[in-house]
Amino acid sequence: MNKAIKRKQQLVAYGFILPFFVVFATMFIVPLAYSGYLSLFAHTLVGGLKFVAFGNYVRAFEDSAFLFGLGRTALILLIQVPIMLGFALFFALALDSGRARGSKAIRLLIFLPFAVPGVVAVLMWGYIYGQNFGLTGQIARGLGLPPTNFLSDSLVLFSIMNIITWAFVGYNMIILYAALKSIPPELHEAAEIDGASQLRLAWSVKIPMIRPAILLTVIFSIIGSFQIFNEPKLLVELSPTAIPQGFTPNFYAFNLAFVNQDVNYAAAIAFLLGFVIMIVSYVVQLSMQKKEHRS
Amino acid sequence: MRQGARKAAVAITSITAVAALTLAGCTADPETSSTGGPTPDSTGGTDGLITDAQREEALNTPTELTFWTWVPDVQDQVDMFMAEYPEIHVTVENVGQGLDHYSKVRTASQAGSGGPDVVQIEYQFISSFAQTGDLLDLTPYGANDIAGDYVPWVWNQVLLNDQVLAIPQDSGPMGNLYREDIMTAAGITEPPATWEEYKTAAEAVRAKTDSYISNMAPGQGAGWLGLLWAAGVKPFSYDGAENVTININSPEAKEVMAYWQDMIQNDLVSVDPDFNDEWYAGLNSGKYAGWLTAAWAPVFLSGAAADTSGLWRAAPLPQWDASSPASGNQGGSADAVLATSENPIAAYELAMWINNAQEPALLFNTQQNFFPTQISVLEDPVFVDQKNDFYGGQEVNKLFADISTTVDTEWQWLPFMEYAYSSGNDTFGAAVAAKGDLAAGLDAWQAALVEYAEQQGFTVNG
Numbered sequence: 001m002n003k004a005i006k007r008k009q010q011l012v013a014y015g016f017i018l019p020f021f022v023v024f025a026t027m028f029i030v031p032l033a034y035s036g037y038l039s040l041f042a043h044t045l046v047g048g049l050k051f052v053a054f055g056n057y058v059r060a061f062e063d064s065a066f067l068f069g070l071g072r073t074a075l076i077l078l079i080q081v082p083i084m085l086g087f088a089l090f091f092a093l094a095l096d097s098g099r100a101r102g103s104k105a106i107r108l109l110i111f112l113p114f115a116v117p118g119v120v121a122v123l124m125w126g127y128i129y130g131q132n133f134g135l136t137g138q139i140a141r142g143l144g145l146p147p148t149n150f151l152s153d154s155l156v157l158f159s160i161m162n163i164i165t166w167a168f169v170g171y172n173m174i175i176l177y178a179a180l181k182s183i184p185p186e187l188h189e190a191a192e193i194d195g196a197s198q199l200r201l202a203w204s205v206k207i208p209m210i211r212p213a214i215l216l217t218v219i220f221s222i223i224g225s226f227q228i229f230n231e232p233k234l235l236v237e238l239s240p241t242a243i244p245q246g247f248t249p250n251f252y253a254f255n256l257a258f259v260n261q262d263v264n265y266a267a268a269i270a271f272l273l274g275f276v277i278m279i280v281s282y283v284v285q286l287s288m289q290k291k292e293h294r295s
Numbered sequence: 296m297r298q299g300a301r302k303a304a305v306a307i308t309s310i311t312a313v314a315a316l317t318l319a320g321c322t323a324d325p326e327t328s329s330t331g332g333p334t335p336d337s338t339g340g341t342d343g344l345i346t347d348a349q350r351e352e353a354l355n356t357p358t359e360l361t362f363w364t365w366v367p368d369v370q371d372q373v374d375m376f377m378a379e380y381p382e383i384h385v386t387v388e389n390v391g392q393g394l395d396h397y398s399k400v401r402t403a404s405q406a407g408s409g410g411p412d413v414v415q416i417e418y419q420f421i422s423s424f425a426q427t428g429d430l431l432d433l434t435p436y437g438a439n440d441i442a443g444d445y446v447p448w449v450w451n452q453v454l455l456n457d458q459v460l461a462i463p464q465d466s467g468p469m470g471n472l473y474r475e476d477i478m479t480a481a482g483i484t485e486p487p488a489t490w491e492e493y494k495t496a497a498e499a500v501r502a503k504t505d506s507y508i509s510n511m512a513p514g515q516g517a518g519w520l521g522l523l524w525a526a527g528v529k530p531f532s533y534d535g536a537e538n539v540t541i542n543i544n545s546p547e548a549k550e551v552m553a554y555w556q557d558m559i560q561n562d563l564v565s566v567d568p569d570f571n572d573e574w575y576a577g578l579n580s581g582k583y584a585g586w587l588t589a590a591w592a593p594v595f596l597s598g599a600a601a602d603t604s605g606l607w608r609a610a611p612l613p614q615w616d617a618s619s620p621a622s623g624n625q626g627g628s629a630d631a632v633l634a635t636s637e638n639p640i641a642a643y644e645l646a647m648w649i650n651n652a653q654e655p656a657l658l659f660n661t662q663q664n665f666f667p668t669q670i671s672v673l674e675d676p677v678f679v680d681q682k683n684d685f686y687g688g689q690e691v692n693k694l695f696a697d698i699s700t701t702v703d704t705e706w707q708w709l710p711f712m713e714y715a716y717s718s719g720n721d722t723f724g725a726a727v728a729a730k731g732d733l734a735a736g737l738d739a740w741q742a743a744l745v746e747y748a749e750q751q752g753f754t755v756n757g
Binding site: 241 | 401
């Protein structure tokens, strides 16, 4: 193949990917750069716009609303994500073992919540959590128990964790299940011939084999946790005082921009959030890879 | 009935209605916009007023106007306007309600184009938009000529620094709606005239029925401020420039809230969030035997709690000093002209005519069920003598028309009410919901407001 043809082919290849880069640049890079630029200014109602360099970022580190929001997200990461992924892994392994009857129907049922639009899901849960006239309230009263306010100050975070778990167990299960399906059957057979129990098989063969898929679900969950927005945005109507402006960092950025008229600070918060996600994801990835090397 | 529900949506809004907007859709103008708009002085009469000749010319020139409002069926009033002035064509657009509407008005205003000529604006947000220079001063267009048509406290709401910034549309003086049957069951035959009597009544209601005398929604900032207004507390003021007064934790405010803290901690009132399904169910089931609310509420309630028709009655708010009755206001809107409007004369005429001319203004009261702001309507027997079956045939309009005359005229707002409400919810509202220390809640609210105001460059006077 001579050089001229190769060159031509390369050009054609670039031509094919050009639309992607145009869209990527205009829809992603430009807005990102623009909000980065915005985050270096401070706009005040009196005095207008001033260049403050990294002043907004410094302010964020002293902003208790933002830090509490991050703290709540960290709680979700530490409590909700392990529970959700634990369930997802358990269901995936159970389905993969082939011992459950009607596994196709079960798989579909577990996955179904993910197909419910997030906003609809939160509205539905809002009704279920209702203390007086919601489902849990009615059941409690039916049993003669005092109804619990699941949207109170102290419980609302856990109620939100429950919604997220419900919505995403199926999604993560499908990822893990697909990975399990791709394990060569010879490995199972060999282990079974060696007399390994199902538990042993899962622990020593299946889980190590799907470690990359597990890592993927962990990273997705981390990003998802930091981006929680729908749940506080919709539940705040039902329980306005239990969900402050800075409930989650993403919700805070929205409120800063559209309630406090502070677009510049909101841009800085959004950027900081991006950095936090990057750092946490990287640390998790690194530590999981290290484990892999050791084993 | 349906109209009732929409009506409330119109009048309340406060902080509840924000549609999801993506951050990507929002851009900040790097320049502070403080466009003054076309100054009539350069072209107008010698006293700076628009002359009749100019008005004639503007109204007989083919003109396109845009009007942003979330008032249902306002097209009927606009059609009347277009029939009156055939050369003017008005496009009505509903771009959302409450904060959603305001954030779009701000964006358009800062961009300097693409915005409407006339916008609906609640009284409580007028100073917020005046501060950013978005509203046109209507005095050169003759707005002062109609000042006498309005109840003084309402007119004061559209004034800032001697500028008329909007034309009043509806208002919400506060009263007490209550279930007569539940009160009777509790042995109360007369509506409580003072807050002291109200507490005694609340105790009787708790002891003898399954109800609460009322529900005090923790996040209902406009309602709580209305109660302070009724008590003669003046927590805010704004001079139209850079000076704000913030005094939400004054001894007077704390005294009012001490009363409510006592009521809340003794379980005499419930503290459920309002305007959600649970709350509607509570109104229908009799969980709440009353509602301290505004003049738009009687019609709204007859739609929201239709099953309880005939059981409700209306009364003035209980008083701190029964010898000098006072009330506050909650909600209500006006129509303003944006400074960026290219046809300010026609835009002013639209805002003024639909709210001031008799036929369209009366239609707001009969069709949209708005509570009037004009003295002539408030005294009109057609309005006042209306008997309402939902309230057992009581003349509810007459009652609220009387209350309207007792509203304190000097109440002012901060030029950043969006933040004031959201921070109030997170501080004071949280204290109410937790049945905790309301004085501490007010202190926290004060601190948040002062910090924000200073950070935004205002000079804060305590």
